[in-house]
Amino acid sequence: MAAYNSEIRGFYNYYCIANNVAYALSKFGYIMEYSMYHTIAGKTNSTVSKVIDKYKVGNDIIVPYQDAKGKLRYRKFYNEGFKRKPPMYYTEVNDLSYTIAIPQPTLTERLDARTCELCGKVGPVVMRHVRKLNQLKGKTECDRLMLEKHRKTLVVCEKCYAKIHSHAK
Numbered sequence: 001m002a003a004y005n006s007e008i009r010g011f012y013n014y015y016c017i018a019n020n021v022a023y024a025l026s027k028f029g030y031i032m033e034y035s036m037y038h039t040i041a042g043k044t045n046s047t048v049s050k051v052i053d054k055y056k057v058g059n060d061i062i063v064p065y066q067d068a069k070g071k072l073r074y075r076k077f078y079n080e081g082f083k084r085k086p087p088m089y090y091t092e093v094n095d096l097s098y099t100i101a102i103p104q105p106t107l108t109e110r111l112d113a114r115t116c117e118l119c120g121k122v123g124p125v126v127m128r129h130v131r132k133l134n135q136l137k138g139k140t141e142c143d144r145l146m147l148e149k150h151r152k153t154l155v156v157c158e159k160c161y162a163k164i165h166s167h168a169k
Helices: 004-017 021-043 047-056 107-113 141-149 160-167
Strands: 060-067 072-077 125-129 151-159
Touching: 004 021, 021 047, 021 060, 047 060, 047 125, 060 160, 072 107, 072 141
Parallel strands: none
Antiparallel strands: 060 072, 125 151
16 A cells, blocks of 8 residues: 555656646546555455455545554555646755766876876876776786776876886787
8 A cells, every 4th residue: 555655646746737637647546546456356365346345434445454563553545636736936946966076087188188197207198908907917007007096098108108018928
């Protein structure tokens, strides 16, 4: 019952400002209500009409259940209607997100800096690429830096590039 109620309330909460909310959600509410009847009838090996006769009290559907402590409680099916709500306009709503963006230099920015990421030398640089980070063992300084930065590319000077490839062979 709680699952059905939360589904209906969720849909209503989302669509409550729509012009045809009463028309559209009354059909949805009917489908959910009879879906619940069929579910209860299936679980109790009964029929839908017997379930309605058993649990309908006036215009409400009230289903008894026992909580974790064994106390008898009652759950009521959603019966609050689907009236259209006017859209709310708050004048003092803070629409700024609370995410913190940590800028990371792009590939072109790293190349334009012309600084070796291994030795820090400024000058002509080349890119060192690997296919997969999980193939790196972390034995060389270059591999450790790539693993530390979680990057498959590294901007290095020509001297460091030659040094990397001399160890690779």
